[in-house]
Amino acid sequence: MNPSQDFSPEVQTTTDPSSGPGRRLRELRESRGIEIERVIAQLHLQRDIVEALEQDRYEGLPPPVFVAGYLKSYARLLGTDPEPIVSAYRSTIPGDDHRTTQPKTAPRKGRFSNAWIWILLLAVIGGGAAGGYFWWQGQGTQAPEGLEPTADTSAPNGSDGNATISADTADAADGVSEEEPNDSATKAPPDAIPLRSQEPAPQPEPAVPQETSEQATDTAPPEEPASETPEQESEPEEPIGPPQVALEFTGTTWIDVRDAQGKVVLNGEMREGDRRVLTGEPPYKLVIGNAAATRMTVGGEDFDVQRRARGNVARFSLDPEAPQ
């Protein structure tokens, strides 16, 4: 059975379009002399729902998708075009957001600007990190060839702000600060890494102590190999500073050491067998990642790093004058 066949299809809507869709349908129904019971039966709806629809009372009714459907069926039953009725109903719904799927560009814009902020932030952080890394690398590799003669001259000198770390194997092994360079200088330590050297940096030539000693003395005093002349041997002995702090590593560990000024004295990953002597102005602030693999001597005496460690990470301040 087709309900729309019961009524004449050529219906002219004579009702006031300004009234609600439900009222328009009711007026249309009444003008055709159709009983409400018939509408209820045809639409399979309850009486109170149909009455509420006709009175435009939508508060207690099901969600809009149903009401729009009911109105559509009702309009179709009366043989009128359902579209004006449904759109009139939709215009009464505040915030009816699911009737259109039109693109809204605002959130997209917001999302993209948000993404750009993230990218810029990451670029700034990345740039900073890269800059820092290259600067550190530049400091670390500035004068790798001239290490032998200069390592000892600069290493113990903490007073001039020269924060060079000398990894003098002989030095560290003896654990003695001022007196020992006499011996160690002659041995020309192979792996001293100056982190912040200023004078040693421009040295153009590697030290070949035995063969080029005459040339070296002619050119510049800092370049001279420390092995020959007694003046240079005695140079490191002159400043009387705090006891030397030496670190010896028996395993891979990360370490960060800063002096009293907050300057980085030593930073990075140390490997098994590495030895470092701290320079810079004490007291030092140390963070040692693997305390169990670190042996420390202060003024030649063993310093118990593990006692300061929590877990295996030691964070402590050290004044070489009063190590405990």
Added chain:
Amino acid sequence: MFFRSIRGMFSNDLSIDLGTANTLIYIRGQGIVLNEPSVVAVRHDKTSGSKIVLAVGEEAKQMLGRTPQNVTAIRPMKDGVIADFTVTEKMLQYFIHKVHESNMLQPRPRVLICVPCGSTQVERRAIKESAAGAGAREVYLIEEPISAAIGAGLSVHEPRGCMVIDIGGGTSEVAVISLNGIVYSESVRVGGDTFDDAIVNYVRRNYGTQIGEVTAERIKHSIGSAFPGSEVLEIDVKGRSLAEGVPRSFTLNSNEILEALQEPLSVVVEAVKMALEQTPPELGADVAERGIVLTGGGALLRDFDRLIEEETGLPVVVAEDPLTCVARGGGRALEMLDAQETGMFATE
């Protein structure tokens, strides 16, 4: 991992209705941005033995049934699930790139895909992996009736039953939903494609003429109806006469198509009746009070709502823009994903 999340910042969250007939993509805040047929044209390179994707979507659909020997136009989805995994992946990849055309970076969106509630674990995993292979950063699944109900504007979170019939291209889903979950669901492998096949068979049987799927679909859209109407519509159709082997023209009317569709329509009606029978009484009362909501492309078949209404004696309403309900509902579900309301998502 880090770069994936960076690219993710430049990608929009997508809700994909990976349908048998059409694929729809909804982007949060933008609405439906893509609605294309789920068709891929593949060229077989005989020298290297490889397959090359020639066209996807609308362009590929135009090639359906009109391809030379080395080109095949494939519908990689069948009955709501993946029939050809590789081609589906390529198709998804194409669609995801298409909606991110303006992006410089390769998109890595979070994707929500709607799956039929009758799909198996294997079929769901295939869909998930296909989306992941197409570039999705995270893949979520949601059952189609829930997504359709949300898209239709139903309050699925309430402790009140609502019945949704989603008639898609390959499957029809009937579900009773309450409290963000499916109480009862029935999935039948009958949909728009079955209607097209029924028309093809009817024409072959009664007119001795072979017509293609595309023509059958055009007939369905133009004059198809599910319930006898007041007016009889007609359409001129061209097909190949099986007896003479030459193309011939004839006229079909809407009553004939109604007759042709009787069998698949009765399957859907039976599924609805079965669902009503199985629904717990409290929820059944809710459904009887409010009615049934019809979504999916099949709901556009003329007077389908009236058929269900007459068969069940319950009010039936067609959701607005029923074709996009599932995708839009998925989009809203994505918003709920951020609000940690994840109870409605389907597991594999």
